[in-house]
Structures are given as structure tokens and as C-alpha cells.
Amino acid sequence: MLSRGPCDYAPGAMHAPLWVVIPTYNEAANVEQIVRATADELSRVAGADYRILVVDDSSPDGTGAIADAIARQLDVVDVLHREVKTGLGHAYLAGFARALAGGAELVVEMDADFSHNPAYLGDLLAAAQEADLVLGSRYVPGGGVRDWGLLRRLISRGGGIYARRILRVDVQDLTGGFKCIRREVLEGIDLESVRAEGYVFQIEVTYRALLAGFKVKEIPIVFRDRTVGTSKMSPTIALEAMWLVPRLRRSARAAIEHASRRRSPAGAA
Numbered sequence: 001m002l003s004r005g006p007c008d009y010a011p012g013a014m015h016a017p018l019w020v021v022i023p024t025y026n027e028a029a030n031v032e033q034i035v036r037a038t039a040d041e042l043s044r045v046a047g048a049d050y051r052i053l054v055v056d057d058s059s060p061d062g063t064g065a066i067a068d069a070i071a072r073q074l075d076v077v078d079v080l081h082r083e084v085k086t087g088l089g090h091a092y093l094a095g096f097a098r099a100l101a102g103g104a105e106l107v108v109e110m111d112a113d114f115s116h117n118p119a120y121l122g123d124l125l126a127a128a129q130e131a132d133l134v135l136g137s138r139y140v141p142g143g144g145v146r147d148w149g150l151l152r153r154l155i156s157r158g159g160g161i162y163a164r165r166i167l168r169v170d171v172q173d174l175t176g177g178f179k180c181i182r183r184e185v186l187e188g189i190d191l192e193s194v195r196a197e198g199y200v201f202q203i204e205v206t207y208r209a210l211l212a213g214f215k216v217k218e219i220p221i222v223f224r225d226r227t228v229g230t231s232k233m234s235p236t237i238a239l240e241a242m243w244l245v246p247r248l249r250r251s252a253r254a255a256i257e258h259a260s261r262r263r264s265p266a267g268a269a
Helices: 031-046 063-073 088-101 118-127 150-167 183-188 198-211 235-263
Strands: 018-024 050-056 077-082 106-109 133-137 144-146 179-182 216-220 222-224
Touching: 018 031, 018 063, 018 088, 031 050, 031 063, 031 118, 050 063, 050 088, 063 077, 077 088, 088 106, 088 183, 088 198, 106 118, 106 183, 118 133, 118 179, 118 216, 133 198, 150 198, 150 235, 179 183, 179 198, 183 235, 198 216, 198 235
Parallel strands: 018 050, 018 106, 050 077, 133 216, 144 222
Antiparallel strands: 106 179, 133 179
16 A cells, blocks of 8 residues: 655646656665765756656655655655555556656666666666666676675676576676666556566566567666665575576566557457
8 A cells, every 4th residue: 555645646746757766665874865866967967857756665764754854855856655565576666657657758766775876877868768678787898796795796697697598588687676667668568467576576577678579778887785774685585586587488478468458459449
């Protein structure tokens, strides 16, 4: 369920062609800094036609209240409060729905802990001029990771290689969560049927876009591990991804076929 906060969407209000969705859970130490840094960068590269949406899962550390205070100070910021923490995938889906309702033509997803540097937003938006889905990629020339231990590097690299081979796609960074997505992609991949969380959510969105025929482009980013707060990543999440990825080959194809039927004149009749 969604609770209505002071900046919740109302029909006819707060429309913008570009939305940045930032999910949060216990990010009190980071949320103000990331939102302000994102707003500063977007003002520089995108002008005034953007909104930043913080999707908070009732963080017990007060992240939601901090976000509300920022929204009162910055009129480009909205906050979506979710009453129950049901996972990153569900938070993004709720954020995507809000952005689409708010007139978004482009939606950027990014983390709240500065592992996704707002300085790359201009590169993402520029690449979106010629692609439907742009991925901030750690594993193309010019990209990389900083401050990770060997185990996490192996899990990330190995998970990406495994997913590529199982799904038979040529995307170097399937598990990354720094994306710029066109409205047509979100409307064309049957978001309502996405059930995956964590790593698999990121894989599934990209895989569905590829299956639907959308153009996917990777641009290099350097991913830096958080310096404040606690990472939500764990070996358990990665192992769960290995178990779930093979299921995507069937479920994603069925979802794309369903979305295609809904969009066709016969399906609308």
C-alpha cells in the first residue's frame, strides 16, 4: 500500500518529461546529499523540466522525513512513501508508475548511496537520444569499480557472465542499476508482471527490453562502493539470482507477447 505524503502525485500536477527515481531504505546519511547533487547536475544538463522522486520504504532511520523536508525546500523533488518494505523491484515499479503518471518520457533509476555518480547523468541523457534503454556499465571500456573486495568483484562479474550466457544476450553489465529508460520501453515490457527483486530485477528489465526489440546501449561508468551506511548486497542475493535467471527465458517472452497483444488493435478491441 502507498501512503499519501505532502508531495504525492495528483492528476494534472507535477508533470515533467524527465524523472529520476531513487529508492531508499535507511539512507538518512545519504539522502539529502544525493538528492541535492542530482538536482544540481540535472539543472545543469537538463534545464528545468525534470523531477526527482524518492521512493522510501518506511525507513526506520527517518529517511522519509528527511526526504519530505528536502521536498519542501526544492520544488523539483517528490516523495513516495511505501508502508511496507517489499523489495527494491517493487520500489522501482511504484516509482516508474508515478513517473509515467507524471508525464515522464525518460526515467532514470539510480541508487541513493553515491555509488551511481550524478555526474554521469548528462552522459546517460545524451545516449538516450539514440537508444531506448541506456545502461551505466561497469564492464565496458572506460568503466570500472572502486573500493570493492575480491569476493564482491567475483560475484558481480560472475553473475553477469552467467546471466549473459543463460539469456544469450550481448550486454556486459546486466546487473547494474544505473539506467535511463524511455517511456515506450516501460509501456512495452508488461511491468505489471515483473516479480523479480535485486539483481534479477535489473536483469529482467533489460532482458525484456531486448526481447521487445528496443535498442539498448551501454556507456561507461565508474561504480564506487558506498562510504556511509550499510550495503544491501549479500552473497545470498547473488545466489538467488543464479537460481531465478533461467526462469526469465520463458517468463519474459510470455510477458512481451502479452504486452504486444494488449497494444495491438485486435487486443484493444
